[in-house]
Amino acid sequence: MSSNTRIAEVFTLPSKGLIYEEEVNPEVVLSSMTTRHEMLRLSTTEDSQKIMAQIIDDCIESDLGISAYDLCLGDFQYLMFMLRVVTFGNEYELRGRCPYCGFEQVTKLHLDELEVKEYDDSLVDLLELELPKSGNKVRLTLQTPRMLDRISTKVKEYRRRHKDTDENPVILYNIIASIEELDDEKPNAFTLEEWVKNLPLADTNAIINRIDLINNKIGIDLSVEGECKICKTTYQVPFRINQTFFRPGSE
């Protein structure tokens, strides 16, 4: 039976491929998902990013150069959105509540018309950070889906090892994953963990803020504005990937 009914479209990565050590071709030919991909998506593995990366890799018809698992989060999220567009179309509905009068309404949007933040040179300076209290110099790296899976594995291990504590180690492993250099040297994994744990909180905060800033520097801008039908106030509608993202009409 013929299976040539899959649609393929060309998209350009927001990073333009300029942020990778490897050669990355930013022009991506993406074809639509099949039942097989949905079977993968619904798998119950713990590495949730890895599954989505596998699906994206399989739907890419061009030579990307690396796996989607190693793209920066902004490029990865962009391809995930465009995979939805090429598979089901660009219409998406967000449900939100007006913060002023409480009226709940649906905001309709087109996923391929959201603003895309592309790479620009200002990112380079943001990767270097001198910490306000300790004076240490850290060099950060953009996070990837592979790193997110590793962070959640580390968090689970930590909780298994420290059953008697209520500590939330997410912040710890989020920082560890992002530090590429500490005072111009590759940090040792074990000493880095102790170093982060004992870091003045003001420094920790500076690192976390910077990680968020650089992760959000590239990719789709998810700040969506809606106007309340009742009180006419304009407000930010929180963007949520709900069931209808890969199952339109399922609500």
Ligand SMILES: [Zn+2]
């Ligand atoms: Zn209102």
